[in-house]
Amino acid sequence: MRNRTDDNWLLRVRHLTKIYGEPDEHTLERTGPAHNSNICPETQSIVACAEIGFDLYPGEVLGIVGESGSGKTTVVRMLYFDVEKTSGAAWLRPYRNAAVNYLEESNQKKRFIRNHLMGMVYQNPRDGLNFRFSSGGNIAENLIMAGHMHVGAMRDRSSQLLIKTEVPITRMDDQPGSFSGGMQQRVQISKAIANNPPLLFLDEVTSGLDVSVQARVLDLVRELQRELGIAMIVVSHDLSVIRMLTDRTLVMKHGRIVESGLTDQVLQDPQHEYTQLLVSSQL
Amino acid sequence: MLTNNKYSNRYNFAFIDESTKKEIRRKLLKAVAIPGHQVPYSSPEMPISRGWGTGGLHVTLAVIGREDIFKIIDQGSDASVNACNLREFVETMTGVRTTFDTAEATLIQTRHRITEEELQEDQIFIYQVPMPEPLRLVEPYEIKTKQMHAEGDYAKMWVYLYESYVRYNGIMLGADYPVKVNGRYIMAPSPIPKWDIPNLDNSKALHLFGAGREKRLYAVPPYCRVEPLEFEDIQFDIEHFSGKSCYRTGYQMAFLDELYFDDYSKHFVINDSNFMDKISSKNFARQHSNKYINALK
Numbered sequence: 001m002r003n004r005t006d007d008n009w010l011l012r013v014r015h016l017t018k019i020y021g022e023p024d025e026h027t028l029e030r031t032g033p034a035h036n037s038n039i040c041p042e043t044q045s046i047v048a049c050a051e052i053g054f055d056l057y058p059g060e061v062l063g064i065v066g067e068s069g070s071g072k073t074t075v076v077r078m079l080y081f082d083v084e085k086t087s088g089a090a091w092l093r094p095y096r097n098a099a100v101n102y103l104e105e106s107n108q109k110k111r112f113i114r115n116h117l118m119g120m121v122y123q124n125p126r127d128g129l130n131f132r133f134s135s136g137g138n139i140a141e142n143l144i145m146a147g148h149m150h151v152g153a154m155r156d157r158s159s160q161l162l163i164k165t166e167v168p169i170t171r172m173d174d175q176p177g178s179f180s181g182g183m184q185q186r187v188q189i190s191k192a193i194a195n196n197p198p199l200l201f202l203d204e205v206t207s208g209l210d211v212s213v214q215a216r217v218l219d220l221v222r223e224l225q226r227e228l229g230i231a232m233i234v235v236s237h238d239l240s241v242i243r244m245l246t247d248r249t250l251v252m253k254h255g256r257i258v259e260s261g262l263t264d265q266v267l268q269d270p271q272h273e274y275t276q277l278l279v280s281s282q283l
Numbered sequence: 284m285l286t287n288n289k290y291s292n293r294y295n296f297a298f299i300d301e302s303t304k305k306e307i308r309r310k311l312l313k314a315v316a317i318p319g320h321q322v323p324y325s326s327p328e329m330p331i332s333r334g335w336g337t338g339g340l341h342v343t344l345a346v347i348g349r350e351d352i353f354k355i356i357d358q359g360s361d362a363s364v365n366a367c368n369l370r371e372f373v374e375t376m377t378g379v380r381t382t383f384d385t386a387e388a389t390l391i392q393t394r395h396r397i398t399e400e401e402l403q404e405d406q407i408f409i410y411q412v413p414m415p416e417p418l419r420l421v422e423p424y425e426i427k428t429k430q431m432h433a434e435g436d437y438a439k440m441w442v443y444l445y446e447s448y449v450r451y452n453g454i455m456l457g458a459d460y461p462v463k464v465n466g467r468y469i470m471a472p473s474p475i476p477k478w479d480i481p482n483l484d485n486s487k488a489l490h491l492f493g494a495g496r497e498k499r500l501y502a503v504p505p506y507c508r509v510e511p512l513e514f515e516d517i518q519f520d521i522e523h524f525s526g527k528s529c530y531r532t533g534y535q536m537a538f539l540d541e542l543y544f545d546d547y548s549k550h551f552v553i554n555d556s557n558f559m560d561k562i563s564s565k566n567f568a569r570q571h572s573n574k575y576i577n578a579l580k
Contacts, residue, residue, distance in 0.1 A: 108434050130442075137446045144445070150515040151448055173449050228295045 009055040009093065010197060010231050011079070016052040016088035018074050021045030031254065033274065038071070040253040048074040049255040052088070054098040058198065059229040063263060065236060065278070071255040072235045076201045078103070079233070080120050081110045094198055115145040115246060119192030119230075123204035125184035128191065129176050135162070135187045141165030144196040161190035167221055182213035186220065193224060202234045206241055218244055238279065243267055251275045298376040299343040303327050303499070307345035307500070311491060314502035319464030320432070321415050326498040336369055338493030339392045339411035342500065346407060346491070347390055353361060353381045354388035359538070359554035383557050386568070395458065397479040399537050399558040400568045402488035404505060412472040412494035415501065417461040417471040437469050440512065448517050460519070463510045464503055472509075478521045478538040481573035483509040488535040521575040529553045532562045536576060 019027065034217045038047045049071030054155045056062050064072040077083040079090060080166040081103075089103055091098040094117050122128040132206045139158040140148075148154055159169045165186040167179075168254050176184050186203060192200060202221065206214040222245060225232060234245050240264060242249055251259040251274065257271040295301065303325060310324040329337045347353065353373055357366035360575045361383045369392065374381055382388050385400040402408055418428040421439040431437065440461065446454045457476035462483065472483060474493060483490065483503060490503040505507060511519035527534040530542075530550040537558060539551040553559035561568040568574075 107430075111434055111436060130439075133442055133446055134449060136449065137442050140445050141438050141442045144441045145436075151445060152516050241427070 004057050004060075010058045010060075010223065011056040011090065012094055012098065013055075013079070014053045014088060016075065016078060016090065017086045018048040018071070018078060018083060018116065019045050019050070019086045020048060023047070026222050031258045033253045033258055038069070038256070041134075047255045048069075049252070052257060054250060054257075054260065056199075056231055056233065057193045058093075058231055059225075060174045060248065061225060061232045061234060061246045063234045064248040064252060065239060065249055066252035067278075068237060070252040072237075073203055075252075076120075076235055078231055080118060080201055081114060082120075093234070093240065096145040111145075115142070116195060117197055117199060119195070119197040119200040120192075121185070121188050121192045121200070121202045121205050125176060125181070125188050125208055127164055128188040129184065131175060131177045133175070134173045135167070135176050135179070135190075138176065138187065139194050141189050142191050146195045147155050157194065158190070161194060162187070164224070165190045166216070180213075180271075182209050182217060185209065185213075185217055189220065189224070193228070193230065196228065198231060200230045200232045202232060204236055205234075206236070219247060241265065251278070287401070294376055296349075296377060297347055297373075299327060299341070301342050304345045307341055308560060310500050311342065311345065311502065314491070314500045315489070316506050316509050317468075318503055319462075319468030319470040319501060321499040321501045323498055324500050326495050329495070331368075331433075334413065334496035336365060336392075336411040337393060337495030338497075338500075339394070339409050339495075340372075341495060342409045342491045342493040343390060343392050345378060346409075347373070347377055349377070349379060351377075351379050351390045352388050353377075353379050353390050353392075354383065354385065354557075355381075355392040356396060356398070356556075357394040359398075359540075359558075360556045362556060377423075380546045383560070385557050392557065395474045395476075396538070396554065397475055397482050397571075399553070399570055400561075401482075401554040401571045404487045406488040408486075408488050408490045410490065410492045412471065412473040412476075412492045412499075413496070414459070415471055415492065415494040415497050415499040416501075417459075417469050422486070424495070432468060435467065441471060444512060444514070444517075448514075454513075461512050465508050466510075469512070470501060470509075476522060476538055477511075477519070480509075480511050481521065481575050482571040484573070485509075490504070500519060523579075524551065529559065529562075532559060534539055534559075534562050534580060536570065537562075 022043055023045040024043050027043055027045055028050055030040050031038050033244045052075055074083060085103050088100040090103050092102050095113055132171050139161060140154045143154045162169050162172055167183055173277045176187050206217050218243045234249050236242055246263045249263045250257050253274045259275045267279055270279050306325055310321050310322045312324045352358055355366045355370045358362040370381055385398045394411045414427055418431055418440060421443050444454050458476055459471055460477050461469050462472050464470045485506055487505055489505055492501045498534045513519040519529050523537050529552050540554045542550045542552055558568055
């Protein structure tokens, strides 16, 4: 990783927790991998994720891997404001030089952060794209949110992005509903990177695509990362995606991080028994 | 002998009871204080159905005084059915003097037009609004449009304009063209033609909007900035009548209606009836001036 020191991180997350229901003071102790459940036996509250902490460095790609229901998606959705956090804090370097916990800003400021400093690619293109707008319009939406007001310039930028993501520009004014799944996903990626955000979240981007299309989407993500140096958090249950894209990996189970480290290290020499199970079932 | 006069008047002055009028006035004050912001209000029962001009009528009846001179137009005309009926109602309920003369009126209620004659500081202009929510075009849920207004999140509206340009090579909005008020709220100006939109900007008069069916009031105070939504390279423009002139007066610089005669010939006529009367009788009428109309000259 380039020029990494202790304090040049881009995103710092500490004690990030999301609990559904009404927990009591023992809820966190009674849940987690050790108890093999994320449902509190006393209060029935569900601990989606708890005490998540990590640093992400500029240009780095961090993977979050785990089985479904392990809370990995909840983590990125909280960081992107789709889900309200229960407790915890996160700081973003480009936002007021990380002086404030950005998860506690006003809605207007959250919108600014979302529009200017982050991009998100959802598993389902319907979450990230507006299917009533053309694909060019979808990209323009992000540009408008970041303050662009020139239609000609926006169309130039949209076509650049579509070329980069290998969507034929002749389809720019068509609605994404008429596209194949892989093309929809590539339009979604164009939209997410339209404002050159320093941070991009990828939530299960290849799940639901067939294998050849998966490979092309992954190639695209890797190429964009190399070209633009965007820091990314990649959420996946698929270890081959994690192996291909990420520098570092967090392994989650029942809402907790059970293991973290360099991706190669985690996958070659898994320490936690859950990770061992994950890796062996993969191979 | 003692006489009881308590019930000799069958209605309160201006029909609505005083406490409800007070409620409407308080909501109007709030609306004026936050230009372009929609304020919910009671929308009390009237002898006409909601959606037939009750919003404008509520505002008129809440602000009217015995000295006011009242004018009401429907699509620019003093003589159309909606205007005549509401005029008669206001006259019966208040006993105020009514007029067709735009310059003389202190209170003007309107459906879908701003008068051609320029409004002055001592005039209040009241609109009947069918759809107060400009974002309804792009967002069906009230809870979401409220949030969009609160956070100034108007991207969807702008994309709608962008899409319109992409599909039809122009912004395909006619009447009710959305405007930004005081640099903050996007507002529906009621279905006035694009011709009238620039006349809202920096107007000397107070503009009050009432949507009876939707139960919303909003306002544009005097000398307030009102800008039509436009991109840097795709600009708002008013209607063009491409050199056509009013067949009765020969006048060109007004919003014209298209008429077909019995012999199928097409003619144009000034839409604002009082303005046309003044033009044809050579009376002075100071017209609104704005960069779009000036460019036509």
